Amino acid sequence: MKSILPGAPWLIAHKSMLGINQPHKIRLNGKDYVIWQNKQGEIAALNNICPHMQAPLSDGWICETRNTITCPFHALEFDSEGRLYREGKEDNNAIAETLELVVKEDLIWTYGGFEPKIPIPDLLEKVSEGYEFIGVTGEKSIQADFLSNILVNYDYNHQNGTHKELFRIESCRVSSFETNGYYAKVEQEAIRDKNSISEIIKNPALAIMPKVMNNILEYSFPAMTIFQAQSPIGQIIQTHILYPETEKQTKTFILMYVKSKNPLLKLLFKNAFLAAANTVVEQDTTAVESLYPREKAKIRLPGEEVMFHAEKLYQEW
Ligand code: FES
Ligand SMILES: [Fe+2]
Incomplete structure (x- = not known):
């Protein structure tokens, strides 16, 4: 290949x-x-x-x-x-x-045996300083090409569809976007609707997720997307990793880190957070695996420049 x-x-x-x-x-x-x-x-x-x-x-x-x-x-x-x-x-x-x-x-x-083109990023080490690693979740081989998978991580409009179930994201807005070579940073504001009791029983992390989430996403193209969010148990870092297994198959997993003021809450909610992140991966996987071949879009949504930026990095590699 x-x-x-x-x-x-x-x-x-x-x-x-x-x-x-x-x-x-x-x-x-x-x-x-x-x-x-x-x-x-x-x-x-x-x-x-x-x-x-x-x-x-x-x-x-x-x-x-x-x-x-x-x-x-x-x-x-x-x-x-x-x-x-x-x-x-x-x-x-x-x-x-x-x-x-x-x-x-x-x-x-x-580098998979290739001559290095860019250095190994130290973004995760920097961002996760002072955090505790709590585990790996969402490990999966997705039956879709690398580009489709990476674009989802730069797509600020799929929350309302793909992640409608469970997280009940009503709207999602990019409040700032900056890039520097293969690095990019986005600040995002997501507003959630209320969850039902049965949803909370199934996924306890929802009980402590705020209605308005101010998240920071940092990208180290192409391997890594770091999602930082505030939660009542403290700061969480969800690092989405991607790499190409074949032309039509992409590997993903998430590394989770927590900085918590409350060790008891952390213990109680650790598995709930890992499970919630796994659900996110499953929802993205279902979306990406079901896509028809890409064509030129006939409509634009707000904030898509972040996604076009990533596509350009890919095409001009
Ligand atoms: S030892 Fe014979 S195939 Fe490996
Ligand atoms: Fe997603």
Whole structure:
């Protein structure tokens, strides 16, 4: 396949998604890789295709003491540099291809083997300083192209339709929009209608969501959208991650952070917030997967310049 945005840094996982000594399969721009983390938190990544007879290494197993992966087909064993491990020692030559990673704290980035075109952003580290990481949610492979998926994150008019259920967003206004290269920042005011008791029972986070929400969105094109909101339990940061698995399939997940004045409320509502964010991803997924092929729009809505800005970055990459 033709690679999407070659040279872009992709955030392919948070360390908490990998487990310990568990092979984890990643698909990026049409290529499969196996990633694993050892007890020390070191990460290894190889092409998932075994160089012997092309079995998927991710179906194999990790040796904890040697930090190797064993192929499930004929049990050949490879170390983190792709060297065959035989008769108690490593061969000198690597025969399994490695994937170069950049690991920054708990975030695992890669350029997918391409020459870097832009640096790895440090936006999330900056924004989340003083926050506590509370988990990953909304992990999904969406059956839609990367551009359609990323545009949803820059689209300030889909709330009234896509997120009508549950969040009852009545209106959504962009109050400021600034850009600087691949960075963009939007301030948004969203007004909600009241939820019914049964909606609140199903999704308790709704009980403490304010009627008027003043949110800040910061973008680091193309991998990341950071949504910051005030809630009665404190500030929350919802980081939406996207990367292209294939031309028609896009991976997403959300990293959630909280800065709370009230540890008890945080404990009580943590899972509710993760579940609410998961619902947002499901609603966006349903919307994007159901679209017909893109055509020139015959009508414009307010605030769409934010979306056109992102489309331009994509087209002119
Ligand atoms: S295919 Fe992997 S060891 Fe043979
Ligand atoms: Fe959305």
